[in-house]
Amino acid sequence: xxxxxxxxxxxxxxxxxxxxxxxxxxxxxxxxxxxxxxxxxxxxxxxxxxxxxxxxxxxxxxxxxxxxxx
Numbered sequence: 001x002x003x004x005x006x007x008x009x010x011x012x013x014x015x016x017x018x019x020x021x022x023x024x025x026x027x028x029x030x031x032x033x034x035x036x037x038x039x040x041x042x043x044x045x046x047x048x049x050x051x052x053x054x055x056x057x058x059x060x061x062x063x064x065x066x067x068x069x070x
Contacts, residue, residue, distance in 0.1 A: 012036050 006019040012032035019025060027033040039045050 003018075004020045007016055008019045008026065009016050010026070010028035010032050012027055012035055013029075015028050017028040022028055024030050024033045027036065
């Protein structure tokens with residue numbers, strides 16, 4: 001059985017590769033997969049909320065920041 005061929009671009013390094021040849025899909029390599037995971041763990045990525053922040057949201061954020069610093 002022939003392997004499917006689908007050319008895609010790695011979301012991390014922008015290298016083109018065959019999607020079905022990679023064990024690290026949607027990334028081209030383990031390195032790119034680990035870099036992306038690191039961004040999520042460092043909270044470099046975020047998902048915007050559809051709702052505007054309320055005053056109590058700012059209070060919660062401030063409290064969480066204070067906890068991190070202590």
